[in-house]
Structure formats: C-alpha cells, structure tokens
Amino acid sequence: MSRRGFLQSLQFGLGATAATALLLEDKALLADEESGVPAEAADPGPHHLSRAKRVVHVVATGGFSQVDSFDYKPELSKFHGKTLVEGLGRDEQPDVFFGQVGRLRQSDFAFKQHGESGLWISDLFPHLATVADELTVVNSMFAETSNHTPATFQESTGFRLNGFPVFGSWVSYGLGAETQNLPSYVVFPDARSLPAGGSINWTNGFLPARHQGVIMRSQGTAIDDLDRPVGISDEQESATRNLLARLNRRLQNEQGDDDVLISRIKSYELAARMQRVVPEITDLGKESKETHAMYGLGDGETNYFGRACLLTRRLLENGVRFVQLFSGGAFQSPRVNWDGHEDNKKNHTREAGRVDQPLAALIKDLKQRGMLKDTVILFTSEFGRTPFTQSKAEEVGAGRDHNQNGFSVWMAGGAFKSGLAYGSTDPVGYAAVENPVHWNDLHATLLHALGIDHKRLTYYHNGIMRRLTNVGGEVVSDLLA
Amino acid sequence: MNKSDLRKIISLLIVSGTFFHAVVDPVVAGDQEFDSSVAAILVKRCTECHNGFDLKGGLDLLSKTAVEKGGDSGPTLEAGDLENSLLWQRIASDEMPPEHPIPQEEKAVLAKWISGGANWGTDPIDVFRYSSENRAGYDWWSLQPITRPDPPEYSRRISKQKWNVANNSIDNFILAKLDEHRLLPSPPAEKEILVRRLYLDVTGLPPSPHDLQNALVDDSTDAYERLVDRLLSSPTYGERWARHWLDVIRFGESQGFERDKLRKNSWRYRDWVIDALNQDMPYDEFTKLQLAGDEIARDDMYARIATGFLGAGEWDEVGFSQRSPVFKRVVRQDQLEDMTSAITQTFLGLTVNCARCHDHKFDPILQKEYYQITAALAGTFHGQDIFVDVSTPAELDDNRKKSAVYEYRQNLAKEIGLSDFEIKQLGESKERYGDFSQYSIKSQDPPETHVLLRGDPETRGELVQPAGIKSLKGVSAEFELPTDATDSRRRLALAEWIANKGNPLFARTMVNRLWHYHFGTGLVDTPNDLGFNGGQRSHPELLEWLADEFIQQEFSIKSMHRLILTSATYKQSSRSREDAKAVDAGNRLVWRRTPRRLESESLRDTLLAISGQLTSEMHGPGYFDFTTFNANSQFYEVFDPVGESFNRRSVYRTIVRSGRSPFMDTFDCPDPSTKSPNRSVTTTPLQALALMNNSFATRASTMLANRLVYEAGDSVEDQVVYLIRLAYSRNPTDEEMEDLVQVIGQVGLVPVCRAVLNSNELVLVR
Secondary structure, three states, X not given: OOHHHHHHHOOOOOOOOOOOHHHXXXXXXXXXXXXXXXXXXXXXXXXXXXXXOEEEEEEEOOOOOHHHOOOOOHHHHHOOOOOHHHHHOOOOOOOOOOOOOOOEOOOOOOEEEEOOOOEEEEOOOHHHHOOHHHEEEEEEEOOOOOOHHHHHHHHHHOOOOOOOOOHHHHHHHHHOEOOOOOOOEEEEOOOOOOOOOHHHHHOOOOOOHHHOOEEOOOOOOOOOOOOOOOOOOHHHHHXXXXXXXXXXXXXXXXXXXXXXXXXXXXXXXXXXXXXXXXHHHOOHHHOOHHHHHHHOOOOOOOHHHHHHHHHHHHHHHOOOOEEEEEEOOXXXXXXXXXXXXXXXXXXXXXXXXXXXXXXXXXXHHHHHOOOHHHEEEEEEEOOEEEEEEOOOOOOOOOOEEEEOOOEEEEEEOOOEOXXXXXXXXXXXXXXXXXXXXXXXXXXXXXXXXXXXXXXXXXXXEOOEEEOOOOOOOOOOHHHEO | OOHHHHHHHHHHHHHHOOOOOOOOOXXXXXXXXXXXXXXXXXXXXXXXXXXOOOOHHHOOXXXXXXXXXXXXXXXXXXXXXXXXXXXXXXXXXXXXXOOOOXXXXXXXXXXXXXXOOOOOOOXXXXXXXXXXXXXOOOOOHHHOOOOOOOOOOOOHHHHHOOOOOOXXXXXXXXXXXXXXXXXXXXXXXXXXXXHHHHHHHHHOOOOOHHHHHHHHHOOOOOHHHHHHHHHHOOHHHHHHHHHHHHHHOOOOOEOOOOOOOEOOOOHXXXXXXXXXXXXXXXXXXXXXXXXXXXXXXXXXXXXXXXXXXXXXOOOOHHHHHOOOXXXXXXXXXXXXXXXXXXXXXXXXXXXXXXHOOOOOOOOOXXXXXXXXXXXXXXXXXXXXXXXXXXXXXXXXXXXXXXXXXHHHHHHHHHHHOXXXXXXXXXXXHHHHHHXXXXXXXXXXXXXXXXEEHHHOOOOEEEEEOOEOOOOOOOOOOEOOOOOOOOHHHHHHHHHHHHOOOOOHHHHHHHHHHHHHHHHOOOOOOOOOOOOOOOOOOOOHHHHHHHHHHHHHOOOOHHHHHHHHHOOHHHHEOOOOOHHHHHHOOOOOOOXXXXXXXXXXXXXXXXXXXXXXXXOOOOOOOOEOOEEEEEEOEEEEEEOOOOOHHHOOOHHHEOOXXXXXXXXXXXXXXXXXXXXXXXXXXXXXXXXXXXXXXXXXXXXXXXXXXHHHHHHHOOOHHHHHHHHHHHHHOOOOOHHHHHHHHHXXXXXXXXXXXXXXXXOHHXXXXX
16 A cells, blocks of 8 residues: 555544554454454564564674684784785785774684584684574674764664664564563663663654663563552552553443543453463573573573573564664773674674673574574674774774774574575675675565565654665575575 | 857856766757656666766767767767667676666667757756756756645544544544545544653653642633643753754764763853744744854844854864864864754755765755855854853852852852762852853864866865755745855855745744654654655655744744644554554554654653752753763763752753763763754663662652652552553552552552653653
C-alpha cells in the first residue's frame, strides 16, 4: 500500500497508528492468554520466510581493531615500521581523529586458522576461535565518520544524528514480542559504566515508547519497579488489585467499551504476570554448576558479562525478541572500553578477556539447544582502528586511532553462511576494498534474515516514512545461508 | 527564434545554472492542453529520472530543446510518426518507466500527442506546476492564501436534537460534516466531568474539591464561559501549554551526542515561554522574538531570552572540536539542518530539511531554497548570551534577590536537616540564578552560503542569499537584504517572512496545533507537516475559517482557546457509541470527546496535587531528578528524589538527553532530541508496574492517605467522599461508598489510595 493510501485509510478507519491499545485488543490475543504482542508496524514482518526470530546484539564500544582480531594481514607484518604510503603503494593522507599518523604496526596477536572452515582469528579471542565454524565475519565494513557518537548512532540507527530509533526498537516494532511476560527489547549495559550517551543507545526515537530498550540487571532487582514496595502485605496487595478491578469495571459500565479503558485493564494483568515470571527467569541459581563454569561465572573478570550472557539465553528461551549487551562503557579515564588510543594491546587484552569466554559459551549453548539456527548474534563496533599507530610520524607507537575506512564485524546464527570471511581490506588493513559494506547494507541484511524487507518496515515521522536503512541499503545475499 | 528570444533563453540558463527548474513565469506562454495533460504525465511518470540534473540515459524530457536533442539511444521522437518514435516504443513495451508501467489512458494521451505533431506548451516544463499522485505542486492546498468560508447552516436533523448549540461557528462546520456521514453528535458531558476536563486541558491540574464545589453551585447562564476565562488567566495555563511548545521545539537542557554536558542556564527560555503564553503574547510576536529577539530589541533581556529557541537543539562538542576540517563542515551543516528543520516544521508545518541534498521529493521546495534559509542562519551559532550588560538595574536586583532567597532556603534546609541532595539542589539553584546568562546563540559574521551539491560541503554550487520559499503564495520570498546584513538582521527578515498575516502556512499550522492539543488529533493529523506527505484534512473549511479567525484576532492564542473551549463540539460527552464507532472509530469527525490518558507531566502533577504535595513555586532553575558526574562524558543517574524542592510541576524538571526518566518515559515523555508534535499514547505493562510499585507513586498513596485523615477527619465516610472528590472530581455513588468503606475497614487507607491512583478514572480524562 502506498504511504498516502495508508494514511488515508486511517481517516475513518480503525484508529490511529499510535493506538497500542489495539495491540492488546487483538482478537487473537484475547483468545489465547499466552501469545505474544503482535507487531505494531502497519506492514509488519515477516515479509518473507525468515530464518531468524530473535537477536543478540553485542555492542563493543570504542572501536575494536580489526587487524588484531579478525582481519588477518600478513602484509602488515612485512610492512611493520614502514609508512602507510609504503604499505599501500599509493599516496594516502589519512584524516584521523587525533591527527597523528605514525608507522604501521603489526598485530600484537598471532593469527591462526580455526575449525574446518579455516577462519582466521587472532589469539585475542581464543574461546571464540573454538566456535569459528559458527561465525560469519565481514571484513569490509566502512562508516561515514570517525567521531564516536555519530558513528555509534549510525551503527545503531542508520543515521548520524540524535533522535532516531535503534535497531532493537525497529525489530520490536516490526516483529512484535513473542511473549507478554517480558519486554520485547532488553539491554544489559557494561558493569563499569553506561555507554556514552546513555539511554540514547537504546532509544525508541519516534517509535512508540514500548519499543524502548528496558535495562535489566544481572544482579539484584532485574527490572525497575518489578517488586512490590516494601511494607505492603499480601492481603493489602490483593485488596488493592481487587478494588482496582472493581473501580475500572464500574467506569467501563458507565463509559461503554473503549479500547483505551480495556487495554489499561489488561496491562495490569500482564504486569502481574511479569512480576511472577521475571524473577523465575532471572534466577541463575537454576542453572547447573557446569553451565556457570562454561559461561565464566565466578570471581574472575568474566563474571559480569558471563551472567549477562547466561541471562540472555534464558530470556531468549522465554520469548524476548532482542537483547543488547554492551562490551565496554563510556569514554572516561581510566579507559573502560575498546578505544585503544594509548596502548592497544593492553586495552584489547583487557576488554576481550571479559567477553570472549561468555560469548563462545552462549553460541555453544544456543547451538546445543537447537536455538542457534533461528537466532542472530551480532558483534559490532562503531568503527575500527588504524593499522598505523597514533604517534609521531617516524614512530611505531603503542596505540591505534579510529579508522572508519575499513573494519570488521561478525555474526552467527542459522541465517548466515558460517565459517565465512566476507569482503576484505587492502593488504595492510586500512580501507575496505573488496565488497565494501555500509551500515545500511548490514542492517538491510540483518532485517532480511529476520524476515523483514527493510524497505517495507516504515514509520511516519515529520514528513517522511522513516526506515532503519534511511534511503539506502542493499541486502548482501552472499552473507545469507 | 529571434535575437531577443535567444537573449532571454541565455540569461535564463545563466540564472538557473545547472538546475532543471526554471522560473515560474514561462518563457513562452503555453498550450493549455499540453500543460494539463501531456506535461503532467511526463512529470508524473518520466522526469524523476529524465531531467537536467539526473539525466538517466542522457535524456532530459523537461524542455522542447532537450527532447529534440534526445538521449544516448538517439532522438526521442519523430513528430507525427508514432511507431518510429523511440519514446513511444519504450513506453508501449512497458520497458519504461521501469517496474511501473504507464496506465492505458495515459499512454493514449501520449500517443495522441506524438501522432498529432508533438506540439509543446509551456517551455520548459515546471515539475512543480501541478500536484499529482506523487507530489504536491504550486496548487497544493496549504500554499494557497487563506480564505474564510461561510459556516454552513445546521441541518434540521441536528437542530431537532436537544443539543446545547452555542453560537459558535466551529459547531456549524463539525455538525455539517457529521450530517454528511449521517451521524449525530453526542450530548453534552455532565457538569462535573466537564469541569475536570476543562481544568486538566487548560491547566494540566485537576480541580481542587473547593474549586469543584464553586463550579458546581454556580447556576448562572455564563458560568461555563467565566470558568474558561478564569482558567485561561491562571498562571498554571502557561505552565501546561509551555510544555506542549517544548515538545515541538526539541527542548533539552544538555548538549546531547557523546559528551551531553549539562546546560545549567537554559531554563530562562522555558520561563519565557510560560510567561509569553500567560500574557497572551500575539503569536506573530512570539515567533519573531524566538527567531530574532536580539535584533528586534537588542537591549531587552527578555527579547534575547526568546532566542533560546534556536539553541535548544543538540550541539556536537566533539564534532566541532575534531581536527578534520572536512568532517567539521559536515557537523556544521548538521547543525544548520537542526535549526532549519525546527524553524520550518514548527512555524510553517513544512519539512524544508528534506531539501538539503536534492529538491524536495514531495513538496514544491527547491534545494536552493533550503540553502537560502540556511543563509539566513549562516552566522548563527550556539553560545552563551550574557545578560549582565543589558539588564536594567531593577532586573539585576530582582535576580539577585531570587538568588538570595535560594541561599536562605539552603541555610534553612541545613538547619532543619533536609537531605544532602536537596541542600545541594538549593545551592545549585542559587548559583544558576546568579549566573545571569543563557545558553542560546552567538552571532558571527555570516560567511557565504552556497548550495551544496548532494548535500556535500566539498562540492559547492551557486552562491545564494537569504530568502524564503517561492511556492508559498501571499507573501514575497524576497528578503531584500543588503549584502552586508548582520546575522540577526537576516534572522529578522526570515522571521518577518514567516510570521506574516499573508503567509499561508503560519496561521494554519498554529490553529491546527491548538486543535490537536484540545482534541487529541489535529484537523491535519501531522501537525509538523502540512505538505504532500502530511495527513488529509478532516475538515478543510473549518481549518480555513479558524486560520482566518486567528489572523482577525490579531494572533491571540487565548482567543482561539476560548473559541474552541466554548463550542458545543468541545463539551460533548466521551461515552462510547457503537453506531458512531462503526463509521468513525478514530473520531476524526469529532462525534464525541475522545477519552485520553493524561500525559506524563499531567499525571505526575496530578499525583502530587491530589496527595497535597505539589508546590506552587513558579519559574526558576529546574529541579534535578538525577545525580550527575563528569568522566569525559556527562553521566546522569536518574532516581526519585524526595523533598519539597522536587515537588514542583513537571515542566520545571531539568530535561537531559541521556538521562531519561524511566517513570516519565514509560508514560510517553518524548526523547528531547526529537521534534514531537504528536506524542504517542501507549499502554504497557511497564506503566502498570510503575504506578503500582514506583517509589514516587507509592509515596503519593501514602501522602494522600495522610491528607484524607488530616483534612477530612476520622470518619471513614468523610474520608471516602474527600478521596473521590480529589481523585475523580465528583461525589461517590452509594455503591462506591459501601465498597470503599468496607475495604478501608479491612486493610486501611493506603491500599485504597493506591488502587484509586492506578484507576482508569484518575488517569484518563473523559
């Protein structure tokens, strides 16, 4: 349906786009208490057969170095100590964030081929290396800016500016939730700090509020306001609820049946269910000791992220549509994310140490439960790092600056061709040269895996039908299984 | 062709540069039939790709000469010879347009044209000339001068109803349309319901039992009108309606982006909006001051405070301080887009920002015109505006006194042992008053503005001067500025073009917003877009009439409020009717009042008011509902602060972009980085959890219970009466009384208060 046709059809038809009341009023819903929340989009997914139903998005904040992780560059070792111009064989004046273009530095981590696929992974990620055959690496990403925040916005929303909905919100909007018992979009910030921009990183933008990411904690009260306030007894609680039901019923008798009345009543029933279900799901004590160990729970550096990953698996099992995990916090001193300007080796060793084992565990765990085939796992950063160091021109320094010209991301899940390294950068790992992939393209591909045509998932906002993929994006079919 | 024609054409080409749009006045007067049929088809189906700018296949179909020249595949057509015309071959075989073949009727028109000799009409074709299925042209309704249609007569069906029809033209229009759809209006709402509705709509606060009583016992014929007037004169009106304005103009009190530094001195603009609305400042003056207050009255502090509007959007600190000049230019263009979009969407309901990289795809706005508007802002940058020099001694003194009051309060707070956070907050407020400045704009010498091809600052096109948009009829788009006009002078010219009785969009956009806020949906349901992609008008003549009336009332916003609020349309009951729902479930025809949930701010204010906690403290630095610290970026940890300083109306909350309040957000408080002309209203289980379990809500239950005992006494019946009057603005029914008395007897007052605060009747306005 054309956009005008759609808008016209709303004139004297069944209520406005914003009436989420309709969601809860869906006849199918009333019939079956256990079913989820239907998608809110006017043209909801799935638009075609989908391979995936849910997403785990791991956001590595700060920009991780591709040449030290997934982009094997033997030439970079050869040119260690030389200039970028020499390494590229052409005149290139990089426009880096801090303006210091030093000499090329080889990777601080040894690369090996892994699994049957022979995927090249450095020993920065020894655990992920053991599941190499499940991974799909893209080595030819590029971004439009080397400035953290606009780059992060583009990574999440497709736009460089504030105010747009993030990937998770679009998925929640386009597919709905599989369950009423949990939010459709859950967020686990890093233990050390929120990412820069805070809630901007999981904002619903102009999409309705229910698509905003809901923060969960892996320790303590899982969701805000979940627990009954201290000091209220069972008797008081049930007296309140029963009285509430009566008050609402009396009003309904007087007013007649109105969506807005009915949906509110229903939302209290759902909230009560959530109060029961969430503590059960977030109780990690229900998992075995072996599972705890596999995910790295305990006293070590992997504890927090391990708990978050294990919780993620449980949330996915219980119908959460989108879980976002942050590897890394904001830009403070001392550094708590992947932004390795000063000493990249030390920085990345620390950051990878926190997430490598839990992520590998999550992949293995989902696989053995038969869930990997219809889950999308995504590991991204807003940009990569330079193969030359951030130092004086004649030096091989220890840090790397931002590099938006070429960087890597990886996916896992049945929708993708696993054990694949797609696209490539030039021999020293500076810029994407073969099959370059823009964020819009990656988003289009991910939505496609979820059964969504990125051009059909739209929302009217201030003059235009907005999409996650702005006005671009091509599905990269070579990535899809 | 003679020399004079040739000269005309050459000068035309020079003036229009490489862009395919010619001037509106054609070089050669046209053939009517060609213009309205053939040209319309070519524009609709072909010229998106085949124009002087895009030139797919090397083919431009917009001018006679271009068509004669043909494209990469050869000559376009053989006049008179259909079969051998390349254009026809492509179209007939459906090869062109790709994926969207031309329908038979249109093909027939083109065939007839080619066979008949392919005579050309207006040359070159102006793609904006006519609106089509794909885009709006110069004839688009919102670009035409405003008319004043006569209010239609009531039908006999309607006048037979015992409907309290007022002498109000709004009702004529509404009833006529209802009649068209064979619907009847709803009867007027009961008095108590109407009173509660009026209070909440106009002031955002429920009536106190005392106010309610006064309203109910007043039996005079003009009791309602006098209540309307009283509420419009209340300072609480400005506090409520300012919040609507702040939604639209993306008001945030932090920089956004990565650093999101706090803006401690943005609050004066917010107060200015509250005061301007309370004073019923004429809307044109309201507009001009926000765009160019610093030019209109350089030495008037309040005029300059108004320009806080321009600086209310985000500012990319890191972006502006990065080393690369190339990236910095992009960041500056992003900032110009923020200001341009805020200005044009707010005041004109036009998405001019969509013409940053190309001509607007849907409305007759040229890319050049986007840059003409940014040229008026070329010297406008975010900055601190220091008032010390321009404030009068009386103003300085007043400010000093207010600062001193906070110091006094802070000392008192320490003495009586208030929380550390509250003590700190009072100290903050003292300092923020003392800081006599505002985050708004700083003028610089305006540099040259060029059209940026494809929006890329590195590929500059023609030089442009500040000017408006030609397709708006009734007001000249020429600013006639001297080339050395200052930044503020340019903005004044922009303001005068916008805030003009002759500007077709200015009045229409605002009256539509007013309707939106009173009825929940605008006459155009996309208040920021009256262009092609905007919604269809539900009542075209009414919109015209209201816009004209607004101008006749010298842009007095309160006059329009009064007109709307005293209409019978407004007073209708909110009860559901199955017969009407079957025809118009969305209530676009306004056959009743749509029951609506309170917005975030009104809900919070209502909870505070009912529980006796709300302070009436107006103005001043906002309160923080967060702690904040800086670690390169500014971090905000939102929580529920306890203390009188935090029991102010929600409009006085300091709004930071990365520190969203889960409680407020769950009730659809918008992202302050978005322009939100139309808040969504969602219903979610998280809202239920918030109202049941959030500490703010439970505190309200407890305080409400205390209030009942304290003010109504120990009799449970009296407590129940008082509770229902406070919460629902009516008396309890016998059934309710029995029920509540019993529950109170079992579990006490607090659980009952908790239920009432969660109930539909409190949260919804009917």
